[in-house]
Amino acid sequence: MVYKDEQLDEEKVFKDPVHRYVHVKDRVIWDLIATPEFQRLRRIKQLGTTNLTFHGAEHSRFNHSLGVYEIVRRIIFNFRNEPHWNTKERLLCLCAALLHDLGHGPFSHSFEKVFKLDHEDFTQQIILGRTHVHTILEKVERGFSQKVADVIAKTYEDKLVVSLISSQIDADRMDYLQRDAYFTGVSYGHFDMERILRVMRPIDDQVVIKSSGMHAVEDYIMSRYQMYWQVYFHPVTRSAEVILSKILHRAKYLFEKKYRFKLEPTHFISFFNERPVLDEYLKLDEAIVFYYFQLWQEEDDPILRDLCERFMNRRLFKYVEFNPNQQMNQWMELYRLFQEAGIDPEYYLVVDSSSDLPYDFYRPGEEEERLPIHLLMPNNELRELSRQSDIVESISGKKRTDHKLYFPADIVSSMQDGKKQRILELLDNGGAKKHVN
Amino acid sequence: MVYKDEQLDEEKVFKDPVHRYVHVKDRVIWDLIATPEFQRLRRIKQLGTTNLTFHGAEHSRFNHSLGVYEIVRRIIFNFRNEPHWNTKERLLCLCAALLHDLGHGPFSHSFEKVFKLDHEDFTQQIILGRTHVHTILEKVERGFSQKVADVIAKTYEDKLVVSLISSQIDADRMDYLQRDAYFTGVSYGHFDMERILRVMRPIDDQVVIKSSGMHAVEDYIMSRYQMYWQVYFHPVTRSAEVILSKILHRAKYLFEKKYRFKLEPTHFISFFNERPVLDEYLKLDEAIVFYYFQLWQEEDDPILRDLCERFMNRRLFKYVEFNPNQQMNQWMELYRLFQEAGIDPEYYLVVDSSSDLPYDFYRPGEEEERLPIHLLMPNNELRELSRQSDIVESISGKKRTDHKLYFPADIVSSMQDGKKQRILELLDNGGAKKHVN
């Protein structure tokens, strides 16, 4: 039997808390899971620093990737008799689902921002480069790895295939909402996925939802909204991210200033140069990052040392609400007061902003054109979701942004009285509340 | 207000997937959680290598420690009006519950066996030594840290307090069974803890169970039995542990042989010498271990390199059932065949044994004297559980042991034909099945 059609003697299952079981029957999928590049995802947490807020959120990207694969597997099984569905795309969909997050590194969000990287580039490189994953994909057929890469990059010609992995209601989102809810233990994030899977229909180049399932989709969109604001953008998590980013900034800065590290940042040098090659990138998992941060607690540089110690021991920054449009004067005065106190405001007075657009229909010409969710009406018309759902209409296109100002409350407390007094006044201004979690 | 009675302005809660919320009101508890020694538990997985079998099992000992604290908090709340209960022991119980696993290191089981350590010694040292935890405990009252250490060591005079943390139905077990079931996703591990908490009664020096709750206790004991054999002793998990142990053995051996490591095992040296001091012990978390294992994949020593590569990429050993009493001849022949093939059987042909005693009543003079579970009968008599429960009686005192022989199937496959044939015959002997998961 040719490799692409090879089946395992017996179906393998992974026990999964979210989907009960993940089923694998294709040899190709089994082999991909066994690659070092995929196993590496076990050493990268799905939610980065969130476990410092929700202690259950210690699950890895390995965990999530299997889940996305399983959802796509179920969708395709449901599609097997649909006229618009091309069954030949089955294995391609499964591989793309499994591998879609392969290029993530540790704490991707911060690393990408500080070192100007893009994890999607690395996903492409791993799939197309000299890796075990690449070798397996090319065994399926010549050029198959490129197809997988294209699906993940959303450039693949069959947009129906793309939409399973990347749309406003795709397998990726359906998995992470449920999975992150399960591991954090929050009560948001539940929706009736089984029903959504049952009402998905492949029509031309998109997956649409039978209108009888509209309420399950509403529930999904509300779950998404709540998860963003309750979990993903939780201010304590963002505090840890702020510190993490500042550690990376500081280390880069010191490296550029030829600072003599006690522990040479060997694993980081190509990142500091903003040109990590694939091999170096793959070696940098969370364990490596933690190794450095732990040892850097004994560096001479007081800022690097302090920030690492904060990160390792969860001594986070506190925060106040901050309105960049109205509070610039306060911010400038705070900046100056921190400088006078010998506390570098670049590292210790940080504005962080989060924003989310819960759902949007297509607005041509806007920066990120989003494909809308379409309902399949009883008369076989398609209708854009927000035109049919009051709830979705009410939140459609409404971007919400939140700004916070982070600072080390402990250091402020130990400042001399006059300065401390003034700083606390400024931080307290406008009824903003200091959160001392 | 004195420190020991100090309450937080507002109760803090941790969102917990198992107990919904963990509640903290005591300043002392809040401060203990914030210590570096306790935060370190975030970097040590509760179940070591189990996540290689059950991918959800990525939760940390931090996670579990909060859970045990919460259960004890609820028990004590229920006990508040019980005549046999000394309310003055409240804070002591909470601290002991929270800190009972503080001395665990990464992959404790393997480390303890290879380096002849005992994590309980380290728990004692952390509580009594020069640590943040110690400082906080001594602020409660002089000598309080010793009390906490005594409770955990089971030497504290009030045995009722001890039994909350260490007995055949204690808060520790009730938490880990439920928690490990939740994160692995298995359907075992469920029992009606709320009911058990409701029927617990403090009588003299033990916690007994009202007989009306007997069935909930039966369910708990069956859960425990299933979790041991289905999760904790899962043969794939044990395969990873076998490899891990052999890495540690090899590194120690090489160190003793003055092998020149590319990456000096700085963090391990005191372990190799079997005398790690507290500071060194506290630094060794899982991240550090992974750092070494990752870099040792590039060592010159082929055994260390191969084993590390296997561990990092989950290329585990396969196994067959093995009966040490009947199969010694086979084992000796296999040993010789491996040697002849240049595969060191010390590292590549490993017998691993697991055994469990699901419940036992008191058998004086036996190695580990276990305190039985007592039921409080309607007539106020106490009766030992297995005398009342048919189910428990049927498994009481029945130790079950399982032996497996682990080996690298891939290496065997690549041996020359005659030898391979004979090895496979020997491994297959007696109807034993090779598991190629």
Added chain:
Amino acid sequence: MVYKDEQLDEEKVFKDPVHRYVHVKDRVIWDLIATPEFQRLRRIKQLGTTNLTFHGAEHSRFNHSLGVYEIVRRIIFNFRNEPHWNTKERLLCLCAALLHDLGHGPFSHSFEKVFKLDHEDFTQQIILGRTHVHTILEKVERGFSQKVADVIAKTYEDKLVVSLISSQIDADRMDYLQRDAYFTGVSYGHFDMERILRVMRPIDDQVVIKSSGMHAVEDYIMSRYQMYWQVYFHPVTRSAEVILSKILHRAKYLFEKKYRFKLEPTHFISFFNERPVLDEYLKLDEAIVFYYFQLWQEEDDPILRDLCERFMNRRLFKYVEFNPNQQMNQWMELYRLFQEAGIDPEYYLVVDSSSDLPYDFYRPGEEEERLPIHLLMPNNELRELSRQSDIVESISGKKRTDHKLYFPADIVSSMQDGKKQRILELLDNGGAKKHVN
């Protein structure tokens, strides 16, 4: 000890699937549950005809009443140290919670509409009349039954007490949303009640929600919205209600016309006269209704017989969407066509309308003035929920109404061709879809 303070020797518990356990310690509550008037609620389903759509929804009002009691018990326990809370109202709250639905009869919605009754009147009568419930309440203290009745009627002077049972976020709603979701098995209806209970605060004459719990309240409001449209107003359930109402109408009509029933409607006569006295009312549980409906399947009157046969065997009406403003002409033609075919349109061509207002703030002067939900902000201000929550703002005050036209598809199918054709055209008009579930 006086009766009002009497405690049971041992706390009693009811195993409850929704709240795990319902706890009873007060003798008064225990005695109320044992009364025939309360036990009668076992014979009245919480959701009337919903079980014909969702087969799990077979739970009784007894089930729900215990749940409301338990929630109020937990709220009051949390309030025990709150300065604004009057602990003397404890027993009053518990009794009112337990008894708030005592006056419900079988299929209340239809009975009330057809016979112009109000179950709240009967709740008052049971509490204040010559009943076991009344006797027990008066043993608490003279006039206590009147207090309980006042709380349920919302006329009690302490509005804080009233708001626990009747407000836009009260114990009644929190119980039924969760309970009905549990028994139907739908995935809506989940919200974090434990969190809501934790952030409720009694302030002056209302219960407010600490703003940190806003998202849990949003989730609750969305749950409510989904439950209304997905479960309570499910068109198949309404079909059964339409038939039920028409049976009652027909029986009343026949009674007034001196029709000779084979089974005399003894239990119904006072209802037909629209003046049921309490004793008669209490006797009419669901079993009695089903008894009549079963026997009326053998009556001579073809309409009564047919409708009863439909109800008993779930041969329901089908439905199409209907817009009363635009489709009156169609309706009139249909009405005439039915008449011509000898099918009485009064019974076989029925418009049913459902509408819901998911949340509203206070609009003075409007028909049903609703008390808004207030958030307690960090600065101790109160702020109306929809001013703080985008989601709630977006659905606030938006009443949604749905109209459907019900008819017997089987009868239409058997009409002569020309008429049938025209009827089907009219029913199909405007893209409306016939639902043939």
Added chain:
Amino acid sequence: MVYKDEQLDEEKVFKDPVHRYVHVKDRVIWDLIATPEFQRLRRIKQLGTTNLTFHGAEHSRFNHSLGVYEIVRRIIFNFRNEPHWNTKERLLCLCAALLHDLGHGPFSHSFEKVFKLDHEDFTQQIILGRTHVHTILEKVERGFSQKVADVIAKTYEDKLVVSLISSQIDADRMDYLQRDAYFTGVSYGHFDMERILRVMRPIDDQVVIKSSGMHAVEDYIMSRYQMYWQVYFHPVTRSAEVILSKILHRAKYLFEKKYRFKLEPTHFISFFNERPVLDEYLKLDEAIVFYYFQLWQEEDDPILRDLCERFMNRRLFKYVEFNPNQQMNQWMELYRLFQEAGIDPEYYLVVDSSSDLPYDFYRPGEEEERLPIHLLMPNNELRELSRQSDIVESISGKKRTDHKLYFPADIVSSMQDGKKQRILELLDNGGAKKHVN
């Protein structure tokens, strides 16, 4: 298309709390569900009087029957490629699963005992007699109803088909354990059905379990054990059954004595004569029974009146443990004392016994020969479960019996002092405890 192969245009689903969804695609199944005989199961509770102990247990046999159908549907789907499986038996299996409990009446257990009926006879009669169900089955093919009847009667030639519905691990048991656990809310009754379904294999004339799934089966057997003793044999439920049986006995006795009922027992007469014909049997649902019991509260006969009043208002008998072998003298004295007090001991002093055999292997010649559960070992041998499982071995064949003596504590309390004293002594004898729930 012929009727037997006819598929619905679109798959129908029932939302089910236990199996999430019940799926129907066959026209035959859809039509069977719509019959009056099947809809009647909505008016018969699955667990009879259990809801008087566990208030959630109000679910009907309709509910359970759909569940059994769904499990069999899933099993057959898994079997579709198995060589030993005859796909032609598919529809037969589904029909037998759906209809297996069709002959149950209200409170079957008591009715069968008192009136010497057998619900299985009625299942046969409904399937084979002049019913809607029969008509539909015969439309499938001539003689198909007989096949369905044979499967349910276990006489069908293909024993593999029989074993899906009736064996020690069949769809019936798997559904009711989970369903009854769900609705009562108890924490027993959970096992990993999805795993059991995955490891079931059809081999010759039985369904065997792959040995890798043994622990899931152990869990299932323990669940069954706990459900029997915690739920099905709960002494309070049995108290209600005792009263119910005595009502039926009394009514029959009065009927035979030509007592003049105020409400003639029309629906019961054929039962009193122990020869109910099918039509009469089908009319007797729970509503009818409740109707009589409610009205009989006003009969002149004091025993019938009192027992009905107890049953309707849940004024149950209390109980003490009773050992028939050792306590006959006490019982005889009690009997005499009751007689002297004018309390008829036939109705008011009742011994009730329950016994269960949790699992058994085949013991030829014993009264109820049970087919054992076989494991399919890796070497393709079959091995009887208790030979492989320690847990199952320990409870195998161990019949447990429980006897209780029921009596009206309220009547005893109101007896004259000397007699009361002696009765209480006798009831209290031997440390037995009076349960006053």
